[in-house]
Structures are given as C-alpha cells and as structure tokens.
Amino acid sequence: xxxxxxxRVEARRPDLRFPFPDGFxxxxxxxxxxxxxxxxxxxxxxxxxxxxxxxHLGMTGRFEIEGAEVSRRPGEFHYxxxxxxxxxxxxxxxxxxxxxxxxxxxxxxxxxLIATDGMARHPWFAALGPEPLGEDFNATHLAxxxxxxxxxxxxxxxxxxxxxxxxxxxxxxxxxxxxISPLLAAGEIRPAPLKALVEAVRAVLAEAIEAGxxxxxxxxxxxxxxxxxxxxxxxxDHEDEPCGRAGCRGVIQRTVQAGRSTFYCDTCQR
DNA sequence: CCCACGACCTGTGGGC
DNA sequence: TGCCCACAGGTCGTGG
Numbered sequence: 001x002x003x004x005x006x007x008r009v010e011a012r013r014p015d016l017r018f019p020f021p022d023g024f025x026x027x028x029x030x031x032x033x034x035x036x037x038x039x040x041x042x043x044x045x046x047x048x049x050x051x052x053x054x055x056h057l058g059m060t061g062r063f064e065i066e067g068a069e070v071s072r073r074p075g076e077f078h079y080x081x082x083x084x085x086x087x088x089x090x091x092x093x094x095x096x097x098x099x100x101x102x103x104x105x106x107x108x109x110x111x112x113l114i115a116t117d118g119m120a121r122h123p124w125f126a127a128l129g130p131e132p133l134g135e136d137f138n139a140t141h142l143a144x145x146x147x148x149x150x151x152x153x154x155x156x157x158x159x160x161x162x163x164x165x166x167x168x169x170x171x172x173x174x175x176x177x178x179x180i181s182p183l184l185a186a187g188e189i190r191p192a193p194l195k196a197l198v199e200a201v202r203a204v205l206a207e208a209i210e211a212g213x214x215x216x217x218x219x220x221x222x223x224x225x226x227x228x229x230x231x232x233x234x235x236x237d238h239e240d241e242p243c244g245r246a247g248c249r250g251v252i253q254r255t256v257q258a259g260r261s262t263f264y265c266d267t268c269q270r
Numbered sequence: 271c272c273c274a275c276g277a278c279c280t281g282t283g284g285g286c
Numbered sequence: 287t288g289c290c291c292a293c294a295g296g297t298c299g300t301g302g
Contacts, residue, residue, distance in 0.1 A: 017278065017279085058278095058279095060279095060280080060281085087280095105279085105280060105281065106278090106279050106280050106281075107278085107279055107280075108278070108279070108280095149272090150272085150273095151272075151273070155273090258273085258274070258275080259274080259275065259276080
C-alpha cells in the first residue's frame with residue numbers, strides 16, 4: 001500500500017468498535033498513502049492530505065491482500081484463504097489494482113482519521129511508552145517507570161504507557177524467561193532482574209516476529225501465512241504442564257490478574 | 271493518582 | 287449430538 005493511491009474505499013457498516021469518523025470514505029478516496037508505519041499496536045497510513053489513517057486490529061482484526069499480480073514467489077502476496085464476507089468490514093482498492101480487505105469477526109478493532117501534525121498530542125499516542133525493540137526501552141527506563149508502583153509487574157507490562165506493544169501472551173513468556181514472578185510488585189524489582197526482563201522482552205518479540213507471529217485461532221499475516229510462535233510458548237496456555245526450563249521441576253500455573261490469564265512457573269519464577 | 275472491574279462483540283471449545 | 291457456559295490476543299470508562 002505504500003505509495004498507492006486509493007481509488008475506491010468501502011465501509012460496509014457504520015462502525016467497528018467505534019463509529020468510523022465523519023466523511024471516512026470521502027476523505028480516503030483519492031488519497032495516496034505516503035508512508036506506512038507502526039507505533040505500539042497501531043498501524044499508521046500517512047496520507048498525502050494531512051490525515052493519518054490509524055488502524056488497530058483489536059484481537060481478531062486481520063487484513064487480506066488480493067493483487068492483480070498474483071504470485072507464488074517468496075515475499076509476494078498470494079492470499080488464497082476462503083473469503084469471509086460476513087466479517088469483511090472495510091475494503092480499500094488501489095489504482096494499481098490491489099484490494100486490501102479488513103476482516104474482524106469480533107469487531108474489537110477500530111480505525112480513525114487524525115491530523116498527522118497533531119498525532120503526538122492525540123490521546124492514543126500522547127502517553128505511550130517506548131517501543132520494546134528500541135533503545136529507549138532499557139533497565140533505566142523501566143526502573144524509573146516502575147518506581148513506587150505496587151501494582152504487579154505483569155499488569156504493569158501490559159500498560160502501554162510503560163512499554164508500548166506487549167500483549168498478554170508475550171508478557172507471560174517474557175517474565176518466565178526472566179525468571180520473574182508475575183505477582184511481584186513492580187516497584188520492588190531490583191536492577192539486575194529488570195535488566196534480565198528487558199532482554200527477555202526483546203528476545204521473545206524477536207523470536208515471535210521471526211516465527212511469523214502467534215496463530216491461536218484466526219491470526220494470519222496479510223499474505224495468508226499463519227504464525228508459528230505458538231508452538232514455542234513456554235508457559236502461555238500450558239497450565240498443569242511441567243515447566244520446560246532445564247533443571248526446573250515446577251508445574252505451570254494459571255492465575256488471573258486484572259481480569260486476564262497469567263501463566264507462570266511458581267518454582268523458578270521468583 | 272491508583273487500581274479493580276465491567277463493557278465492548280462474536281465465535282469457539284469444553285463439559286455435561 | 288446438541289446445548290450452555292466460560293473464555294479469548296486489547297483498550298476504555300467508571301467508580302471506589
């Protein structure tokens with residue numbers, strides 16, 4: 001979509017999680033996408049008209065790309081999964097003849113158009129923490145952000161103001177790798193474990209990206225490829241199974257924190 | 271300010 | 287086999 005001009009845009013219902021903004025279709029039709037990027041869990045398409053199309057997949061959102069130039073060569077798109085017309089909510093067609101469709105059975109995703117020059121002040125972006133794979137996410141930043149916080153480290157890592165982009169699965173996985181209990185008060189973790197945590201977060205994300213993400217039910221890349229990282233979960237959804245850490249005889253526990261499942265080994269995570 | 275909880279919406283998987 | 291309930295990857299608003 002980078003560099004593509006949108007010649008037809010269709011919103012097949014008035015809303016996803018939130019209503020589409022006023023003039024959504026008109027403001028997109030005829031616009032060119034100058035830059036396609038990501039911040040935290042938001043996909044950003046910067047348009048040549050001063051607006052940015054902001055898209056969030058929620059939990060079940062998915063894009064499919066159909067192209068005029070169908071190809072089986074690596075790196076080119078050849079989506080061939082069965083269509084799911086009931087949940088095809090937004091369709092973008094480019095001048096070059098590609099169609100990009102947003103599907104979202106649960107409609108937890110959302111889209112908005114916001115002024116590009118005011119994005120930093122927009123509530124979705126103003127308070128976001130650093131990118132977990134960037135230099136600004138480090139033990140010093142974490143120590144500062146968590147100082148005095150009595151909330152559990154698990155819940156704090158899900159807070160996008162502390163670090164932007166971790167979700168429920170990867171937080172459980174990172175804490176296990178760092179051997180830190182998800183139940184610990186965030187402000188009481190010493191510098192050395194915080195450093196280990198930063199490295200664990202980076203390692204989990206890097207491996208997950210390398211494996212094409214995690215497919216639980218309906219996740220797929222825009223080319224239709226399924227992710228494989230779910231086979232490498234060490235704790236997530238492994239309740240009652242033995243802890244896989246070498247030398248650890250613990251059993252994976254499941255608990256609930258802030259309404260979300262947490263998986264951990266209460267033997268090696270302290 | 272901090273925190274817990276429910277809401278949003280639909281599909282699926284497990285238990286009976 | 288079929289039904290019902292609990293639960294699901296994320297955020298946001300409310301109320302204590």
